[in-house]
Amino acid sequence: xxxxxxxxxxxxxxxxxxxxxxxxxxxxxxxxxxxxxxxxxxxxxxxxxxxxxxxxxxxxxxxxxxxxxxxxxxxxxxxxxxxxxxxxxxxxxxxxxxxxxxxxxxxxxxxxxxxxxxxxxxxxxxxxxxxxxxxxxxxxxxxxxxxxxxxxxxxxxxxxxxxxxxxxxxxxxxxxxxxxxxxxxxxxxxxxxxxxxxxxxxxxxxxxxxxxxxxxxxxxxxxxxxxxxxxxxxxxxxxxxxxxxxxxxxxxxxxxxxxxxxxxxxxxxxxxxxxxxxxxxxxxxxxxxxxxxxxxxxxxxxxxxxxxxxxxxxxxxxxxxxxxxxxxxxxxxxxxxxxxxxxxxxxxxxx
Amino acid sequence: xxxxxxxxxxxxxxxxxxxxxxxxxxxxxxxxxxxxxxxxxxxxxxxxxxxxxxxxxxxxxxxxxxxxxxxxxxxxxxxxxxxxxxxxxxxxxxxxxxxxxxxxxxxxxxxxxxxxxxxxxxxxxxxxxxxxxxxxxxxxxxxxxxxxxxxxxxxxxxxxxxxxxxxxxxxxxxxxxxxxxxxxxxxxxxxxxxxxxxxxxxxxxxxxxxxxxxxxxxxxxxxxxxxxxxxxxxxxxxxxxxxxxxxxxxxxxxxxxxxxxxxxxxxxxxxxxxxxxxxxxxxxxxxxxxxxxxxxxxxxxxx
Amino acid sequence: xxxxxxxxxxxxxxxxxxxxxxxxxxxxxxxxxxxxxxxxxxxxxxxxxxxxxxxxxxxxxxxxxxxxxxxxxxxxxxxxxxxxxxxxxxxxxxxxxxxxxxxxxxxxxxxxxxxxxxxxxxxxxxxxxxxxxxxxxxxxxxxxxxxxxxxxxxxxxxxxxxxxxxxxxxxxxxxxxxxxxxxxxxxxxxxxxxxxxxxxxxxxxxxxxxxxxxxxxxxxxxxxxxxxxxxxxxxxxxxxxxxxxxxxxxxxxxxxxxxxxxxxxxxxxxxx
Numbered sequence: 001x002x003x004x005x006x007x008x009x010x011x012x013x014x015x016x017x018x019x020x021x022x023x024x025x026x027x028x029x030x031x032x033x034x035x036x037x038x039x040x041x042x043x044x045x046x047x048x049x050x051x052x053x054x055x056x057x058x059x060x061x062x063x064x065x066x067x068x069x070x071x072x073x074x075x076x077x078x079x080x081x082x083x084x085x086x087x088x089x090x091x092x093x094x095x096x097x098x099x100x101x102x103x104x105x106x107x108x109x110x111x112x113x114x115x116x117x118x119x120x121x122x123x124x125x126x127x128x129x130x131x132x133x134x135x136x137x138x139x140x141x142x143x144x145x146x147x148x149x150x151x152x153x154x155x156x157x158x159x160x161x162x163x164x165x166x167x168x169x170x171x172x173x174x175x176x177x178x179x180x181x182x183x184x185x186x187x188x189x190x191x192x193x194x195x196x197x198x199x200x201x202x203x204x205x206x207x208x209x210x211x212x213x214x215x216x217x218x219x220x221x222x223x224x225x226x227x228x229x230x231x232x233x234x235x236x237x238x239x240x241x242x243x244x245x246x247x248x249x250x251x252x253x254x255x256x257x258x259x260x261x262x263x264x265x266x267x268x269x270x271x272x273x274x275x276x277x278x279x280x281x282x283x284x285x286x287x288x289x290x291x292x293x294x295x296x297x298x299x300x301x302x303x304x305x306x307x308x309x310x311x312x313x314x315x316x317x318x319x320x321x322x323x324x325x326x327x328x329x330x331x332x333x334x335x336x337x338x339x340x341x342x343x344x345x346x347x348x349x350x351x
Numbered sequence: 352x353x354x355x356x357x358x359x360x361x362x363x364x365x366x367x368x369x370x371x372x373x374x375x376x377x378x379x380x381x382x383x384x385x386x387x388x389x390x391x392x393x394x395x396x397x398x399x400x401x402x403x404x405x406x407x408x409x410x411x412x413x414x415x416x417x418x419x420x421x422x423x424x425x426x427x428x429x430x431x432x433x434x435x436x437x438x439x440x441x442x443x444x445x446x447x448x449x450x451x452x453x454x455x456x457x458x459x460x461x462x463x464x465x466x467x468x469x470x471x472x473x474x475x476x477x478x479x480x481x482x483x484x485x486x487x488x489x490x491x492x493x494x495x496x497x498x499x500x501x502x503x504x505x506x507x508x509x510x511x512x513x514x515x516x517x518x519x520x521x522x523x524x525x526x527x528x529x530x531x532x533x534x535x536x537x538x539x540x541x542x543x544x545x546x547x548x549x550x551x552x553x554x555x556x557x558x559x560x561x562x563x564x565x566x567x568x569x570x571x572x573x574x575x576x577x578x579x580x581x582x583x584x585x586x587x588x589x590x591x592x593x594x595x596x597x598x599x600x601x602x603x604x605x606x607x608x609x610x611x612x613x614x615x616x617x618x619x620x621x622x623x624x625x626x627x628x629x630x631x632x633x634x635x636x637x638x639x640x641x642x643x644x645x646x647x648x649x650x651x652x653x654x
Numbered sequence: 655x656x657x658x659x660x661x662x663x664x665x666x667x668x669x670x671x672x673x674x675x676x677x678x679x680x681x682x683x684x685x686x687x688x689x690x691x692x693x694x695x696x697x698x699x700x701x702x703x704x705x706x707x708x709x710x711x712x713x714x715x716x717x718x719x720x721x722x723x724x725x726x727x728x729x730x731x732x733x734x735x736x737x738x739x740x741x742x743x744x745x746x747x748x749x750x751x752x753x754x755x756x757x758x759x760x761x762x763x764x765x766x767x768x769x770x771x772x773x774x775x776x777x778x779x780x781x782x783x784x785x786x787x788x789x790x791x792x793x794x795x796x797x798x799x800x801x802x803x804x805x806x807x808x809x810x811x812x813x814x815x816x817x818x819x820x821x822x823x824x825x826x827x828x829x830x831x832x833x834x835x836x837x838x839x840x841x842x843x844x845x846x847x848x849x850x851x852x853x854x855x856x857x858x859x860x861x862x863x864x865x866x867x868x869x870x871x872x873x874x875x876x877x878x879x880x881x882x883x884x885x886x887x888x889x890x891x892x893x894x895x896x897x898x899x900x901x902x903x904x905x906x907x908x909x910x911x912x913x914x915x916x917x918x919x920x921x922x923x924x925x926x
Contacts, residue, residue, distance in 0.1 A: 031477075055553075056553070076554060077553045077555075077558055078556070080556070081554055082554065082555075083550070083554035085547045085550070087547075088547050088548075089545075089547040091548060091551075091566055092651070092652040093566075093569050093570055093652060102555055103555035106565075107556060111365065136651060147551075150551075150555070154555060240365055380743050380744045381744060381747070383735065383736070383739045383743075384736060384739065384744060384751070386732060387736040387751070387754075390794075391797075392793045393773060393790075394791050394793070395754070395766065395789075395794045397688045397769070397772075397773055398765075398768070398769030398773060399764045399765065401769035401773075402768055402769040405769075447673075454666055454670055457666065464670075464905075469903070470896060470899040471896060473854070474892060474895040474896045474899060478852045478855065478895045479889070480856050480857075480891075481856070481858050482856065482891050482892045484888075485877065485888040485889075486680040486888065488877075488894075489683045489684045489885045490680045492881075494687075495687070496682075496683035527677070588763075588764060590859045591762065591858035591870065592764075593876050594858065594859075594874075595858070596811075598878070598897065605764055608764055611806050612863055613863075624768050625769075628768040628769065631764065632762070635761075639759075639760045
């Protein structure tokens with residue numbers, strides 16, 4: 001597994017359109033060979049950041065550097081970056097092979113050489129037998145693999161993926177994201193992957209950057225973003241959350257009769273709402289329990305147990321399906337939370 | 352686990368088993384179509400078939416004599432002039448029309464330019480005819496506004512010797528509706544050029560010129576040529592403008608048809624009209640077939 | 655100094671101005687020509703007043719307007735039920751209907767009129783010699799445009815469900831068509847109607863070679879002796895057509911199918 005590729009640096013990049021701040025002081029460092037996923041809702045600025053890096057859009061202020069050199073004045077066709085778009089980017093009048101060889105042709109490579117290189121690339125993505133087909137004859141997933149091969153054929157310094165899976169069916173999406181990760185690891189190019197699907201981002205990236213309204217709220221390894229969200233927005237956007245009333249006193253959160261440390265970013269003191277992951281909620285059948293089960297959803301390996309707490313507020317627990325015996329609607333239960341740091345946000349917080 | 356039952360649309364009944372359809376049923380289904388079919392049959396099919404058949408018959412007998420008239424000097428000269436007129440105006444119209452299309456497509460999406468230009472082009476391309484002839488008479492005819500202006504300023508007679516009514520004049524007037532027609536046909540193709548293609552080409556290292564040479568032009572060429580063919584057929588079949596401008600003489604095929612139809616002097620002239628009409632149908636049909644072949648394969652690209 | 659973007663805009667603006675000059679100048683010339691007072695110099699509206707004052711011209715205007723109305727009605731009566739029926743009950747006929755409707759694009763009006771003689775002998779026998787009998791052949795001429803507009807509009811609604819719902823509630827076919835389908839394809843109907851009107855008003859070929867006096871025929875006839883009046887009438891036709899289509903594009907602004915179909919059908923047939 002080679003790790004080549006170059007470092008990418010966004011330094012305080014801002015992009016303003018009239019009254020809209022698409023990017024606001026965006027700063028991010030990407031290590032050589034690393035794959036960073038930019039995650040966020042539509043319109044949060046993640047695509048803008050990618051396009052500025054590609055040179056298809058211009059920042060209002062701030063600098064973008066590749067391999068230590070400022071690329072602000074470098075035109076997009078000279079930046080040596082491979083880009084994969086959401087859809088429809090294959091040239092319809094060229095065969096798959098010619099599509100992949102396109103960048104090489106522009107660089108003046110001889111016909112023999114570029115067809116060989118293109119064929120290698122198609123091998124890498126597993127589409128060798130479709131060499132002579134046209135884009136319209138391929139499925140969505142196949143088209144995106146060709147697009148990936150085409151972007152990598154020029155051996156770019158940076159690989160840019162703009163929501164490459166959003167237009168595909170759910171099953172294809174899962175297969176293809178693993179493909180992309182495998183290829184990226186094999187080639188070792190620095191990669192920026194933009195998506196609004198948090199499962200995708202967590203599954204493939206080395207680090208995930210959560211973007212909201214033009215600002216980077218947190219960038220960390222997927223496990224960290226999931227387990228230790230830095231802001232309420234990140235906690236809400238990534239993964240499922242229960243909202244349980246809690247009291248914060250002296251840096252400790254009190255809820256459901258238990259007490260545990262309040263995580264960084266929580267409110268200082270007073271009443272609030274603790275964000276608890278379903279897999280951290282424990283449910284035990286108990287005739288003297290204060291809560292009761294409202295329904296159980298069987299999802300195969302796990303089940304979601306929906307309960308109502310003493311005060312009527314809902315809570316969802318994720319339980320291994322083997323452990324749901326005795327849990328049925330109406331049964332009294334005791335609900336608890338596994339001890340860990342909890343993020344407590346203001347009660348009326350709008351993430 | 353029972354397999355899930357497949358629902359076919361909201362509460363629609365299961366499809367009846369279709370056996371061979373009874374002729375009575377087929378007839379009942381076809382009945383409401385009869386008025387339309389009869390109407391089109393009478394007013395479109397019969398005249399067309401009349402023309403085709405009459406070109407091969409004379410005095411009730413199969414004869415190639417009428418077709419033979421097509422090879423007379425007058426007919427061949429008219430055919431040649433028609434082809435020159437159509438080809439020239441198709442070429443000029445295609446090039447300038449493509450440029451205007453490009454200007455319209457590149458304008459800001461909020462500006463009314465596109466809507467105004469397309470409406471104006473629709474009118475000029477389609478419903479002009481006689482009106483266009485008079486437009487040019489008013490401009491560079493004998494007493495045209497431009498003629499007079501130039502005569503007073505430069506002493507130069509723009510309309511000298513009835514230039515407007517000759518082939519060159521017709522070429523000028525025809526471009527006035529060929530260019531708008533090109534805009535209407537070609538704009539959808541231009542708009543079909545996706546931004547992703549340009550951006551992909553650019554990210555792969557293409558300069559502006561390289562993009563057009565490797566991607567833009569190849570994608571647009573079939574649409575461009577197809578549109579040019581359309582313009583050719585359009586000019587070849589055009590009648591009203593030429594008829595309004597040229598009252599004497601019959602340089603092109605449509606006017607020769609007029610002469611054949613309205614002449615009361617020479618016998619067998621109406622037979623001549625049939626032959627000429629057949630010639631016109633054949634030329635236009637051939638061009639339209641070529642157009643369809645060209646466009647069908649490649650129009651998918653620019654949907 | 656001047657950024658390349660600005661230079662591009664100036665260049666584009668210049669080109670647009672040149673095109674505008676080429677296309678708008680003759681229209682201006684028509685306005686000028688038709689208001690010129692040849693005897694005393696200066697301006698006069700006499701040519702324009704002739705649109706109503708000149709007996710022959712006025713009658714021709716009325717005839718053409720009536721022809722336009724009759725053609726639109728006949729076209730709608732023929733096409734709308736047929737197209738609906740073909741979609742609901744006789745899908746095997748759809749290609750046939752489409753082919754027939756688009757056929758007039760390939761058969762020049764000139765050819766039709768040459769072959770029309772015998773047919774119109776019968777028409778005259780049944781309906782008399784009025785120019786209004788041109789309605790029949792004009793309906794054929796407007797078929798391609800009308801078909802495209804109506805087809806686009808019908809494709810945009812769920813015809814099958816609408817019709818089944820109406821019929822299951824007890825409506826007969828007439829009611830279903832008039833009260834349920836038509837209100838939902840209104841933009842397509844308007845499209846088809848407006849273009850048909852424009853085509854009929856501008857038609858010259860068939861009328862002149864069949865010996866009828868419609869608007870364009872009279873314009874040409876008058877033009878031999880009274881240039882300004884003919885020019886005025888021509889300009890009026892162009893402006894009216896332009897207004898019609900502009901209004902139509904405004905009305906169908908939100909619904910692309912109707913609007914785009916005019917353009918694409920207009921694309922395939924010029925009728926100068």
